[in-house]
Amino acid sequence: MSSDFSNLRVDFPVLDQHVGGHPLVYLDNAATTHKPRAVIDAVARFYERDNSNVHRGLHALSMRATDGYEAARARTARFINAADSAEIVFTSGTTASVNLVAQGWARDNLKSGDVVLCTEMEHHSNMVPWQIVCQQTGATLKYIPVLGEDAEGGLDMEALDQLLTEQVKLVAFTHISNTLGTINPAAEICAKARAVGALTMVDGAQSAGHEDVDVQAMGCDFYAFSGHKMAAPTGIGVLYGRRELLDHMSPWQGGGGMISVVRYDASEWKPAPERFEAGTPNVADAVGMHAAMDYLDSVGRPKIGQHEAELAALAYDRLSELPGIRLLGPRSGEPRAGLVSFAFADVHAHDVVTFADQDGVALRGGHHCNQPLMHKLGLPSTTRASFYLYNTPEDVDALVTSMRRILNFFGAG
Amino acid sequence: MSSDFSNLRVDFPVLDQHVGGHPLVYLDNAATTHKPRAVIDAVARFYERDNSNVHRGLHALSMRATDGYEAARARTARFINAADSAEIVFTSGTTASVNLVAQGWARDNLKSGDVVLCTEMEHHSNMVPWQIVCQQTGATLKYIPVLGEDAEGGLDMEALDQLLTEQVKLVAFTHISNTLGTINPAAEICAKARAVGALTMVDGAQSAGHEDVDVQAMGCDFYAFSGHKMAAPTGIGVLYGRRELLDHMSPWQGGGGMISVVRYDASEWKPAPERFEAGTPNVADAVGMHAAMDYLDSVGRPKIGQHEAELAALAYDRLSELPGIRLLGPRSGEPRAGLVSFAFADVHAHDVVTFADQDGVALRGGHHCNQPLMHKLGLPSTTRASFYLYNTPEDVDALVTSMRRILNFFGAG
Amino acid sequence: MSDLTDLYQAVILDHNKRPRNRGKLPQATRVASGDNPTCGDNCTVYLKMEGEKIGEISFEGSGCAISQASASLMTTQLQGKTLAEAESEFDEFKNIVTTGEEPADFSEVAAFAGVHAFPARIKCATLSWHAAIDALNKPDQPVEN
Amino acid sequence: MSDLTDLYQAVILDHNKRPRNRGKLPQATRVASGDNPTCGDNCTVYLKMEGEKIGEISFEGSGCAISQASASLMTTQLQGKTLAEAESEFDEFKNIVTTGEEPADFSEVAAFAGVHAFPARIKCATLSWHAAIDALNKPDQPVEN
Numbered sequence A, B: 001m002s003s004d005f006s007n008l009r010v011d012f013p014v015l016d017q018h019v020g021g022h023p024l025v026y027l028d029n030a031a032t033t034h035k036p037r038a039v040i041d042a043v044a045r046f047y048e049r050d051n052s053n054v055h056r057g058l059h060a061l062s063m064r065a066t067d068g069y070e071a072a073r074a075r076t077a078r079f080i081n082a083a084d085s086a087e088i089v090f091t092s093g094t095t096a097s098v099n100l101v102a103q104g105w106a107r108d109n110l111k112s113g114d115v116v117l118c119t120e121m122e123h124h125s126n127m128v129p130w131q132i133v134c135q136q137t138g139a140t141l142k143y144i145p146v147l148g149e150d151a152e153g154g155l156d157m158e159a160l161d162q163l164l165t166e167q168v169k170l171v172a173f174t175h176i177s178n179t180l181g182t183i184n185p186a187a188e189i190c191a192k193a194r195a196v197g198a199l200t201m202v203d204g205a206q207s208a209g210h211e212d213v214d215v216q217a218m219g220c221d222f223y224a225f226s227g228h229k230m231a232a233p234t235g236i237g238v239l240y241g242r243r244e245l246l247d248h249m250s251p252w253q254g255g256g257g258m259i260s261v262v263r264y265d266a267s268e269w270k271p272a273p274e275r276f277e278a279g280t281p282n283v284a285d286a287v288g289m290h291a292a293m294d295y296l297d298s299v300g301r302p303k304i305g306q307h308e309a310e311l312a313a314l315a316y317d318r319l320s321e322l323p324g325i326r327l328l329g330p331r332s333g334e335p336r337a338g339l340v341s342f343a344f345a346d347v348h349a350h351d352v353v354t355f356a357d358q359d360g361v362a363l364r365g366g367h368h369c370n371q372p373l374m375h376k377l378g379l380p381s382t383t384r385a386s387f388y389l390y391n392t393p394e395d396v397d398a399l400v401t402s403m404r405r406i407l408n409f410f411g412a413g
Numbered sequence C, D: 001m002s003d004l005t006d007l008y009q010a011v012i013l014d015h016n017k018r019p020r021n022r023g024k025l026p027q028a029t030r031v032a033s034g035d036n037p038t039c040g041d042n043c044t045v046y047l048k049m050e051g052e053k054i055g056e057i058s059f060e061g062s063g064c065a066i067s068q069a070s071a072s073l074m075t076t077q078l079q080g081k082t083l084a085e086a087e088s089e090f091d092e093f094k095n096i097v098t099t100g101e102e103p104a105d106f107s108e109v110a111a112f113a114g115v116h117a118f119p120a121r122i123k124c125a126t127l128s129w130h131a132a133i134d135a136l137n138k139p140d141q142p143v144e145n
C-alpha cells in the first residue's frame, strides 16, 4: 500500500470536508469518482479561454475549441490503445454508448433466430438495451450464468462454451462487475466469441480508469466507458468501435455535424466518428476528460488498480469477521477489483448506509443496477464499498468501525 | 441600447482577451454563447463540494447531488413555465431532444400516409431526425415554404393552411431561425396544428435564452433547447413534453435509472422524466444550467432579447450600405432576432471569416446547418454575425469596419 | 448522531424487531402490493373487511427498519378504520414524515417525525400506507393466498 | 495581419481573380468531382488524356479564394503530367500546405505555404487536387457535358 497515494488526496478538493461531524470517507467510487483540481480547472479554463462551437468554425476560438476536442479524441485513442482516433466516438456515457451499438448496429443486423449473449452479472445499462433490441428484431437474449451461491465463482466459462453457437451474433459483457468486484477474462471471452463469428461489446465502465486498457490486445469490437467513473466530468463518455464496423453502422441520431449532404428529401452521412456525434458535442467535458486521462496516467493506472485491489482485499477480510455478514463475489485471496458488496442478516442495506453516513462514511446500498442478479442471490439489496486512488487503509478502518457500531445499535452485534 | 449591458461584459471571463492583436469581438453566439463566472463557478463548486451520483444514493453527497439535480429540473420548469417538473427531461442538447421525440414518439405513432410538416428554414437537427423516422415508418415529410428571394418573407402561412390536412400528425418548426433571424409565430402555428389534431415540436435552441418562454401559452406539445446556447455548459439540454405524451412514450435508451423492474427476460419502465434519462445524468452541467437560468433572469430575458435585436437591426442597416452585399431574412424595420446573415458577390464566406478573425471579430461562415435552404437561395454559404447580451454597438462598428477592409483587400470595395 | 437517534427511535426499533400483524391473512378479502424497486423494498397488505371497516389487517414484505416498522405501526393504526378515516390518518402520517411536525395528540406515529430529515427515506415510510389505501379502494373478492 | 498576407499572397489573389483553365472541357475523357459540404465548396476537374499524360485540363466549381486559386494553379501544374507525376506533385503540395515548408525550386505553389497556419483551410487548398487525382485514376470514357 504505497504511501504515495495518501499524498494524492490533496488533489481532490471534495475530500476536504466533514459529514456528520466526521471527515468524509468516500467509498462510493463505483457509482462515481471525484475530480482532481486539474480536471476541474481544465473545464473552467476551457470556458474562460477557448469556449466556442467546434468543427465548422474558422475563427480563433472555434479553431482552439476544435483542436481541444480533437486532441481529447486522440488522447482517448491512446488511453485504450485504439488503432485510430476515428474509432473513438464521444457519447454522454457508457449507457449511451451501449444504446448506440444496440440501435446503430444490432437493430440492423439481428434477426429472429439470432442470439445475443449477455451475463447474469451485467449492469442494467449493458442488459436492457439488448432486451429492447431483441424484442425489436426477434433475436433471443441468453445469459452466461454466474457460479456460486455468493456469486464467488465468476462467469461459468463452460456454459459459455456451450452457449457459443453459430447463432450468437454478439457477446455483451462487463469487464469488471460493479456489484461483485469480479474481473472477467475479457481477452479470452473475445477470442471465443470471435471463433464463432460473434462480435463483442465490452462494458468498461469499471475498468477504463483502473487498469491499462488495450482494446487491440483484448480483441473486442466495441468498448464503452464513462468519464465520471474515472476522475473526469459528468456528461461525457466513449464508445470505441473497430473502424470497419463503425463505418458501416447506421447513425443513431440525426442532426447537425453528422451529415455530409442534406437535401429536403434525404441526407447522406459523414464517416465515423462524426456520423455518431449529432449536434454540438460536449466539448468542455471532453477537454476535462483529457485532463483526467493525463492525471490518471501520471499516477499510473496499474498502480491505481493494485492500490484499490489491496484496499478491497483488506476490507473483505476485515468485514468477514463481522457477525451475520454475507460477502459477495470472489473469496479472500482470489483476484478482486477495488470494491466489496455485502449484506447483513438482520440489518437492511438502507439502514446501513444511512447509519454509515452519520459516521462520514459514504456507501451505496441497493441493487447496484443489477436487480436480476440480486434476485438470483436471494438478496433485496447489498451494501457496497468501492475504492479509488485517494482511499487509504484508514478508510477501511472507518468502514469496519461504522459497521460494528450499526450492528450493535440494531442489537445484531 | 441600455448601457447596463456593457457592464455585464466583466461577468464573462472569455471576453477579456485579444485575437490577432485586437480585443475579441465575439459574434458567433448563435453557434454557442459564453458562460458567466457564476456558471463556471457553479460547475466547479459542484465538483468541489457535492459531486456524487444521484437518485439511488442515501449518503450526504449523493443527497446533495440529487437535490441539486432536481432543483435544476424545477428551475427549468419555471424557466419555460411548464406545468410540472416531470415534464422536463434532461438531454445532452436540442439535437438529442428532437431525436428522442422522433424515436420515442414518432416511430411508434407514424404510419404510411401520415405526414410530418417541417419548414424550409429548419436546422438539420430538426429536419434529419424527421427524414429518418419518415423513412422508417413510411410517413411523408413535407415542408412549409419560406417566402422571398432572400427569405425575407418568413414562413408561407397560407401554404401552411393548405398543408395542414388531417394526415398531418406533427408539425416540427423552429421558434427562431439560426440562419435568417426570422421569428416564427409559434403560438399561431401550434393553434393551427392543434386544430387538425397534429402535435407540435418547437425547436427553441435560439429562443430559450433570448426571451421569456411560456410553453403553456405557446401551446406546444414538445419544446427543445440546449444549455450551451444560453450561457450554460456544453453537454446539457432539455426536452419539454406534455405529461400525457411523455407518460405514453417508449423509452429511447435502456439502462440504469430508467427502469422500475428488471428481470433477465424483460423490464418495466419508470414514469417520465426518469424513463428518458438512462444512465448517470450530466449532474454538474444541469447544476451549471440552473445558474445560467438565474443569471439570465436576473438580467431579464425580454431586455436581453431587445438588446440583441437592436444590435442586429443596427448591423443590418450598416451592412446594407456595403457594395455587393446580399442580406438574408427580415428586411430593415421588420422584426428580427439577434443575428444577421449575409453574402458578398465577390468574396466567399470563408475568406470573410478568416479575414475578420485577424481583426479579432469572430463570425461564422457556412451553411449554418441549413444546407437545403442555402441551396434554395442559390448560395453556397453565408457569413453570420449573431449577438448576445454582452455585445455592444462598438462590436457592430468593428464588424462593419472589418467587412469594409476585406472588400478593399479583394478589390471588391 | 442526534439525527440518527431521531430517525431510529425506540418505537421504530421495537416495531422493526417485533413487527405486529405480520404474515398472510387467510380470509383476506382485499390485497394490494407496492414496491420501491430502487431499494428492493416491497410490501403486501391484506385486509378482511367488516362492512365499511377494516376488520383484520396484516402485511408481508421486506425492507429497511423504517419501512418494516412503518408497516407494523400502520396495521395497528388502521385496524377498524373506514377508507375515509384511513385516508385522513395517512395524510397526517405524510405530514409528519415530510415536515417533522409531531401531532398534538401523543401517539406512536410521532416516532416517524425524524424521517423528514432523511428525504430519501420518506418513500420507505409511506410504502405500506400506499398499499393499504390501494387495497381499501378495491372491491371485496376472495383472495388467493 | 502578417499571417493574412502570407495566406492571401499575390499569386493566390491573382489566380482567384483570373482563374486559368476554368470551365468545362468539351472533349474531356475523364472527369471527377469533390466537395467540402461543410463549407459549400465544390470542384469538378475535366481531363483530356493524351496517352498516359494529361493533354488538357480544366476545372469548374465555387469556393473561397484559396480553393479557387488552388484549382487554377493545379491545372497549370498538372498539364502534361502522368498519374505518377501528378501524385508526386500532390504530395509536394500537401507537404507545403501542411508544414509551411517552401519547396527548394522556386515555384508558384510556394504561395500556398501560408495555408499551414490556417489548418481549417487546408481542405480548401487540396479539394481540386483530390478531384484531379480521382479523375486520373478513372478509365477513359466519353464524358457527357
Ligand SMILES: Cc1ncc(COP(=O)(O)O)c(C=O)c1O
Pocket (backbone or CB within 6 Å): A256, A278, A279, A280, A281, B030, B031, B093, B094, B095, B096, B123, B125, B126, B174, B176, B177, B178, B203, B205, B206, B226, B369
Ligand atoms: C435552430 C437550431 N436548432 C437546433 C440546433 C442544434 O442544437 P445542438 O447542436 O445544441 O443540439 C441549433 C444549433 O446548433 C440551432 O440553431
Ligand SMILES: Cc1ncc(COP(=O)(O)O)c(C=O)c1O
Pocket (backbone or CB within 6 Å): A030, A031, A093, A094, A095, A096, A123, A125, A126, A174, A176, A177, A178, A203, A205, A206, A226, A369, B256, B278, B279, B280, B281
Ligand atoms: C458496470 C457498469 N456498466 C455501466 C454503467 C453505466 O454507466 P453510466 O451510468 O455512466 O452510463 C455502470 C455505472 O453506473 C457500471 O458500473
